Amino acid sequence: MQLKITDYTDDVLKQVSFTLHRGENLVILGANGVGKTTLAKVLCGLIPSECVEVCGINPSKHFGTKRAKYINYLPPKLEVYDAFLSVEAFLQLSHFNTALSIEGALKQLHVTHLKEQPCHTLSSGEAQLVLIASALLHGADFTLFDEPTANLDPVRMRKLFTLLRTDATLPSKLVITHNLDLAYRLGFDVLYLHQGSVAFHGSSEAFFAQENLDALYENSVRHIDGHVVVTL
Amino acid sequence: MKFLLLFASLLLLAAAPFFGQVDLPIHALGTPGSMAYQVFWQIRIPHVLLAFLVGGILSLGGLIFQVVFRNPMSTPFTLGVASGATLFTAIAIIAGMSMLSPLFAFGGAMFTVLVLFGIAAHFRRHDPTALLLVGIALSFFYAAALMVAFYLSTLQESYEILRFTMGSLDVVGYENITLLGIASLFLLALVHYYRTPFKALLTSYEFAFLQGVNVKRLSYILLFGVSLAVGVAVSMTGPIGFVGLIIPHILTSLYRQSAEKLLLPSFFFGGVFLVFCDLIARNLGNADLPIGVVTSFVGAPFFIYLLLRRGK
Numbered sequence A: 001m002q003l004k005i006t007d008y009t010d011d012v013l014k015q016v017s018f019t020l021h022r023g024e025n026l027v028i029l030g031a032n033g034v035g036k037t038t039l040a041k042v043l044c045g046l047i048p049s050e051c052v053e054v055c056g057i058n059p060s061k062h063f064g065t066k067r068a069k070y071i072n073y074l075p076p077k078l079e080v081y082d083a084f085l086s087v088e089a090f091l092q093l094s095h096f097n098t099a100l101s102i103e104g105a106l107k108q109l110h111v112t113h114l115k116e117q118p119c120h121t122l123s124s125g126e127a128q129l130v131l132i133a134s135a136l137l138h139g140a141d142f143t144l145f146d147e148p149t150a151n152l153d154p155v156r157m158r159k160l161f162t163l164l165r166t167d168a169t170l171p172s173k174l175v176i177t178h179n180l181d182l183a184y185r186l187g188f189d190v191l192y193l194h195q196g197s198v199a200f201h202g203s204s205e206a207f208f209a210q211e212n213l214d215a216l217y218e219n220s221v222r223h224i225d226g227h228v229v230v231t232l
Numbered sequence B: 001m002k003f004l005l006l007f008a009s010l011l012l013l014a015a016a017p018f019f020g021q022v023d024l025p026i027h028a029l030g031t032p033g034s035m036a037y038q039v040f041w042q043i044r045i046p047h048v049l050l051a052f053l054v055g056g057i058l059s060l061g062g063l064i065f066q067v068v069f070r071n072p073m074s075t076p077f078t079l080g081v082a083s084g085a086t087l088f089t090a091i092a093i094i095a096g097m098s099m100l101s102p103l104f105a106f107g108g109a110m111f112t113v114l115v116l117f118g119i120a121a122h123f124r125r126h127d128p129t130a131l132l133l134v135g136i137a138l139s140f141f142y143a144a145a146l147m148v149a150f151y152l153s154t155l156q157e158s159y160e161i162l163r164f165t166m167g168s169l170d171v172v173g174y175e176n177i178t179l180l181g182i183a184s185l186f187l188l189a190l191v192h193y194y195r196t197p198f199k200a201l202l203t204s205y206e207f208a209f210l211q212g213v214n215v216k217r218l219s220y221i222l223l224f225g226v227s228l229a230v231g232v233a234v235s236m237t238g239p240i241g242f243v244g245l246i247i248p249h250i251l252t253s254l255y256r257q258s259a260e261k262l263l264l265p266s267f268f269f270g271g272v273f274l275v276f277c278d279l280i281a282r283n284l285g286n287a288d289l290p291i292g293v294v295t296s297f298v299g300a301p302f303f304i305y306l307l308l309r310r311g312k
Helices: A036-044 A087-092 A102-108 A124-138 A154-166 A180-186 A210-217 B002-018 B026-030 B035-069 B081-094 B098-120 B128-152 B155-166 B175-193 B195-201 B205-210 B215-237 B243-255 B263-283 B291-311
Strands: A002-008 A016-021 A026-030 A052-054 A071-074 A142-146 A172-176 A189-194 A197-202 A221-224 A227-230
Touching (some): A002 A036, A016 A197, A036 A052, A071 A124, A071 B205, A087 A102, A087 A124, A197 A210, A210 A221, B002 B263, B026 B035, B035 B195, B035 B263, B081 B155, B098 B155, B128 B155, B155 B291, B175 B215, B175 B263, B243 B291
Antiparallel strands (some): A189 A197, A221 A227
């Protein structure tokens, strides 16, 4: 059971290859516009490609639970067309993981009170948490989180961080983020994209070694008290 | 409010066949062979059924189109289905085959659908906006071709074509009703079968895809199903505008529920709306008004009123 991309190339990305086994986590880092979201969409089949294989299938060519149980992608923003679709109805759509109830997922993210609300009335932070709840209910083998903390206040960001680090519902989490401290504290392996190519793929310790950070971020990132901080 | 609306609607449906140009003595309705019996059972009842089923198809079709295209202006006619039917009807009339015009109309609607899907097969990715634009381009093409048809036709033929474009619910007997009933059942069964993936379409195409839905296939199946049913309807009544546009919007405003819960109500109230408009068309003046005129006269102000109320 693995996620594998081999020599993927398009307008943005160049010869991207890596493999992730079920149970392993990954943080994907890189500058704006380097192709992180494109990579995520290729991996989950939203952008069709012959270079991707997830648990033995090409995700762009299979439908139904056959693909859904293997891979899932959470966009940076919750998009809902219908003005009256409730949070509960929205979550029902991704309820593949029957071991977890909708109430249980909402409780884990401290948003039980949103259950009956239309998705359109949620604030961006609430919408983000509802998206995360949908990922837990979906329970895919590989789940891609695209900027999961972008809209969260510090308290909720901290809660989400704990969830990402300790959660056992989702076997493999791939987190795209610009938050270096989050990436560091998660301790997941790191894939760093630079100019469309994989410039680094290895352990968290190796990536966050000060000399490596100095080389990649032009001396603008420091270790302070066990955190990685951008020096402004 | 909802209960009142439902009650009033049922009352309207029950009362509709009793109103018309000729007053029918109620005691004679059960006497086979009487004039009243003939008018009531062979004209009034089929008329109301026709209005109900066509209204239902157009309204449900509108709701589905609006979801699939993410466009509140979409109606079952947006893809050029009605223009195709109109053009082919015009051709039938000019060719001296007026008797076959429903067949031509249906052929025109289906031909349009096939052309559209033939073109869509060349899109690399699922692109509803492109499909919509192709539909609009086809409509303009058909409109131009219709002008040529008018230009080539005699005065009598022009009048016939024009009457078709205004829409008409005239019907005698139950042959057409049976066919339309089958088309309605087909459409309702289709949306019932696909109601879960349809609900996923209410989020975003990407989210629906990630939940395992084959968005492209589902969209095409729904569009094809609607076009087929609308093709049958238009071939019998001509294009009746506005129902598919306004009824789904009115129901969303009144019910404040997501679209997948409005599938059946939109069929029902679309039917009721057309029966209501037809009642006005048949009873207002000395001669029947074209139904398309009434749907727009009744629907447009109410629609604007709702939009203004929502704005507040």
